[in-house]
Amino acid sequence: MSSSALAVSDRLRATSRARHAKDRALMVLAWAALVVAVVPLVAIAWFLVEQGVRSISLEFFTSDPPGDLSASGGGIRNAVVGTLLMTGLATLIAVPAGIALAVFAREIGGRVAGSVRFVVDVLAGLPSIVVGIFVYSLVVVTTGHFSGLAGAVALAVIELPVIVVASDELLRLTDRRIDEGTRALGMLRWRSFLSVFIPTALSGIITGVLLAVSRAIGETAPLIFTALGNNFFTLDMNEPVQAMPLLIYRNALNSAFPAARDRAMGTALVLVVIVLAFNLMGRWIARRARPADQR
């Protein structure tokens, strides 16, 4: 073997040893980070299941809570239905408004779009209790009473920036060549958005919407002085409406009573499962909305 070949092999060996050490250190770090992230997650999940599962029964979903928090029995039907109704209504308001705002910002461009984006950013950063106060003075004071509608408006304000940001990003990614294609084909702008750009961005927009929904579903602060809460079952959005976070809040405050504490834990578990279900559903829809060849 020539001396230069020896030097080369030496160098190879040295490098590879150093690299392996670095490699191993990085792997250890990555695993450590994973553990740090996963342990609390598993702990919370375990805690919720362990504490909550004993409250879960058919009755838990089919009956309303007893008038007295400290009494055992009853369920959370009014809160589940109230949460779904208010979040659904909020989404019905926020999705078209959010997408329209994003389309508007993209289409107008320039300073107007800049200020739309700024306002949306500010909205996204507002503490949710402030959103609650705002909607309180806007809706509750005007109509003269607390209502599910006011709660839905508050949740819509929470959802709106998430939807605008997601839609804006995705519409921005729409290929310029596709854009030119629609123009060269004499397609009107609203038609291009409706039939080409939004469908192209759809899976991402749906993901954004579900993100917004799962954020809104767990919000408590904006509901405290809008929806207020209601011990009874109602479908009337003109009345105060119960929501799961409100129910958790009131029962957990009274967790000196075992019944209230269990009710709070059980509701928390149900809430997490619902959020998870929305999340999984969103992923599934997002996958189906993708063009056939990218699935």
Added chain:
Amino acid sequence: MTTTPIRLQPPPVEPAPVVSVSAASHNAKMLEPAELSVELSGVNAFYGSRRVVRDISLPVRSNAITAIIGPSGCGKSTLLRCINRMHELTPGAHVEGRIEYHGIDLYAPDIDPVAVRRTIGMVFQQPNPFPTMSIHDNVAAPARFNGLIAGKAAEHDLVERCLRQAALWDEVKDKLKAGGTSLSGGQQQRLCIARALALEPDVLLMDEPCSALDPIATLQVENLMVELKRDYTIIIVTHNMQQASRVSDQTAFLTMGDDRAGYLVEMADTVEIFTNPRQQLTEDYVSGRFG
């Protein structure tokens, strides 16, 4: 005041004395010599204050293929985009001069740019089928949106006719429901041609339509163009000299002046340009002696 936009009518097939301009017939004029389709006179194009096309006049013959050749950056794409009023969509861009389509000033205030784009179709350098639409819908949807067809049966006929015209039918007839972007590049380009044809345009602008294609697909598209010129007027931008000499009937050679704006050096029948150009610049360019 808003004026009612007119819908540009493709001209009648046989010698036509006047262009039929639907309702707003006050705008109708005597036709230029029947065989001119598009006529540019003294066209200047700007991006902001920068002039990129200077004083170009081009008579474009009907039912013929006109090739535009010239070095990169001399404004060929820009010129093409002036013809179907796409240029003005770039913020700050504007056009000066006159562009007529069968004697109608395409930049007259009562002309609807959207109608111009429907009459003067465009195929781009990069195939750009709509990603979420099937092959079928890529062809049918724009025609449907423009109110040209209604009903499933009509759509089906249109899709088949246009795909046949674009020489793509046999390759895709069994998978019309597949995504438009699942095709090969050459197939996608022919799909985009079919899509443009579905609007029944009269003029087809093609900006380097083969530059993303392999030689076989290129040949297919070239044969297609020759087929299409029976029914359409075609203007093609190309960097491929053989392509220009193979398919086109007349050729315009553009180059950049000292102000870096493109101007027309020479326009003539393709045979003339390639065998007997009048300008030294043209001869240098087409024979590959430049720079």
